[in-house]
Amino acid sequence: MAGVRTLEEIFIHAPHAFSVTVFGAEPRGNYDRIMLSPVLAGEKRFADIVTHDRPWYEKKGIELIAGEPVVSIDRTARTVTGAHGTTRPYDVLLIAIGSNPVIIPVPGHDLPGVIAFRDIADVETMLAAAQAGQGDAVVIGGGLLGLEAANGLHRNGMKTTVLHLMPTLMERQLDPVSATMLKSDLEARGLTMITGANTKAIHGTDRVEAVELTDGTVIPASLVVMAVGIRPNTALAKDAGLDCGRGIKVDDGMRTSDPAIYAVGECVEHRGTLFGLVAPLWDMAQVAADRIAGVAETDYIPAVSGTRLKVTGIDMFSVGDFSGEDAIVYCDPARGVHKRLVVRDDRLIGAVLYGDACHSGWYFGLIQDGSDISSLRDALVFGPPVEGQDAIPELVEAL
Numbered sequence: 121m122a123g124v125r126t127l128e129e130i131f132i133h134a135p136h137a138f139s140v141t142v143f144g145a146e147p148r149g150n151y152d153r154i155m156l157s158p159v160l161a162g163e164k165r166f167a168d169i170v171t172h173d174r175p176w177y178e179k180k181g182i183e184l185i186a187g188e189p190v191v192s193i194d195r196t197a198r199t200v201t202g203a204h205g206t207t208r209p210y211d212v213l214l215i216a217i218g219s220n221p222v223i224i225p226v227p228g229h230d231l232p233g234v235i236a237f238r239d240i241a242d243v244e245t246m247l248a249a250a251q252a253g254q255g256d257a258v259v260i261g262g263g264l265l266g267l268e269a270a271n272g273l274h275r276n277g278m279k280t281t282v283l284h285l286m287p288t289l290m291e292r293q294l295d296p297v298s299a300t301m302l303k304s305d306l307e308a309r310g311l312t313m314i315t316g317a318n319t320k321a322i323h324g325t326d327r328v329e330a331v332e333l334t335d336g337t338v339i340p341a342s343l344v345v346m347a348v349g350i351r352p353n354t355a356l357a358k359d360a361g362l363d364c365g366r367g368i369k370v371d372d373g374m375r376t377s378d379p380a381i382y383a384v385g386e387c388v389e390h391r392g393t394l395f396g397l398v399a400p401l402w403d404m405a406q407v408a409a410d411r412i413a414g415v416a417e418t419d420y421i422p423a424v425s426g427t428r429l430k431v432t433g434i435d436m437f438s439v440g441d442f443s444g445e446d447a448i449v450y451c452d453p454a455r456g457v458h459k460r461l462v463v464r465d466d467r468l469i470g471a472v473l474y475g476d477a478c479h480s481g482w483y484f485g486l487i488q489d490g491s492d493i494s495s496l497r498d499a500l501v502f503g504p505p506v507e508g509q510d511a512i513p514e515l516v517e518a519l
C-alpha cells in the first residue's frame with residue numbers, strides 16, 4: 121500500500137521523470153489490505169477492494185513484475201534481482217515490502233491448516249475451510265486482526281474460538297471496561313472468547329486437529345489463524361548491508377543508510393518506532409515522493425493514528441494514550457457505552473470510545489491539534505458544543 125502510494129505522489133509532481141519497475145511478491149496488482157476483513161466477512165468482494173490493477177500499471181507505463189519477490193539487491197551495480205532471475209537496474213530504489221506475521225513457534229505451528237491473516241491468499245484459505253464444512257476455527261490473538269478474522273470466520277458458519285494471552289482483549293487499544301464490553305458483545309454473537317490463554321501446542325496428523333493450552337484445555341480446530349503481531353520485513357535489506365534495527369532504518373526523509381535507497385511502510389523503523397497502521401504510511405509516501413521527485417526536502421513527522429475495529433455493529437474508536445490518570449469517564453453499561461478521555465496539561469491526549477464513537481473525528485482533531493480543552497472540559501464527554509448553546513443545561517433540561 122505504501123509503495124504504490126509513493127508512486128502516485130511521484131507521478132503528481134514528475135510524471136515522466138522515471139522509468140518505473142515494480143516487483144511484487146503477490147501475483148497481482150494492488151488491493152486495499154485493510155479491507156480484507158470485510159471480504160472475509162462477506163461484506164465486500166475482492167473486486168471491490170482492488171486499487172491498482174494491471175491496466176493501471178499499463179496506463180502509467182510501469183513494468184509490473186508480479187509474483188516474483190526481489191531476493192537480492194546489488195548496491196554496487198545498482199540492480200535488483202527477483203526469485204525467478206529477473207534483474208532490473210535502478211537509479212533510485214524504493215523498498216516497501218511491509219511486514220511478516222509473527223508465527224508462535226509452538227509444536228505443530230507448521231501443520232497444514234495453520235495460517236496467518238495478511239493477504240488475500242489467507243482469506244481464500246479461510247473461506248475454503250469454512251465452505252468445506254470443516255467447522256471449528258481457533259484464532260490465536262485477540263487484537264484488532266484476530267477479532268476481525270474471528271468475526272469473519274464466525275459469519276461464514278465456523279464455530280470460532282479466540283485465544284488471547286492477556287486478561288483483556290485489544291489491550292493496546294481498549295481500557296479494561298470497554299474490553300469487557302467488547303468481549304460480551306462478541307460472545308453474544310456466538311463467538312467463544314478465552315482470555316489468559318497460553319497456547320502450548322497445535323495437534324494434528326496430516327493437518328491441524330486441535331489446540332492445547334498450558335492449563336490442559338484442548339480445543340478442536342480444523343483451522344488455526346495466528347494473529348499475534350507483525351514483524352518488519354528486513355531480510356532483503358539486511359542482506360544488502362543496509363542499516364537495520366527492528367525495521368529498516370530510515371532518516372526523516374525516508375532514506376535508508378544508502379542515499380540511493382528509500383524505504384516506506386511497515387518495513388521501516390523511524391527514530392526507533394515501528395508502524396502497523398496505514399495513516400502514517402501516507403505521510404511517509406508523501407515525504408519519500410517529494411524527495412525522490414526532487415520537489416521538496418520534506419521531513420516525516422510522526423502523528424497520532426486512530427484505530428477502529430471493522431466488525432459491523434461494533435462501534436469503537438481508540439486513539440493516543442488512554443492510560444493516564446486524569447481521565448473523564450462516561451459509562452452506561454445498560455446501553456453498552458463507555459467513553460474514557462484522558463487529559464494532560466489541559467490537552468486531550470487519548471480517547472477510547474466504545475458503543476458510541478460518533479464524535480471520534482472531533483476528539484481525534486483535538487488530540488492532533490493539541491487544543492486547550494479547559495473551557496470544554498465539563499461537557500467534553502458529550503461531544504462538540506452545539507453552537508450558541510451550552511451542552512450541559514441542554515442535557516439537564518432534556519432529563
Ligand SMILES: Cc1cc2nc3c(=O)[nH]c(=O)nc-3n(C[C@H](O)[C@H](O)[C@H](O)COP(=O)(O)OP(=O)(O)OC[C@H]3O[C@@H](n4cnc5c(N)ncnc54)[C@H](O)[C@@H]3O)c2cc1C
Pocket residue numbers: 121122123143144145146153154155156157188189190191216217218219237238239265353356384385386387395396397398399401428430
Ligand atoms: C486483515 C488486515 C486488516 C487491517 N486493517 C487495518 C485497519 O483497519 N486500519 C489500518 O490502519 N491498518 C490496517 N491494517 C494494516 C495495513 O494493512 C498495513 O499497515 C499496510 O498494508 C502496510 O502497508 P505496506 O505497504 O507497508 O505493506 P503491505 O501492504 O503488506 O505491502 C507490502 C507488499 O510487499 C510484498 N513483498 C514482500 N516482500 C517482497 C519482496 N521481497 N519483493 C517484492 N515484494 C515483496 C508483500 O507481498 C506485499 O504485497 C490491516 C492489515 C491486515 C492484514
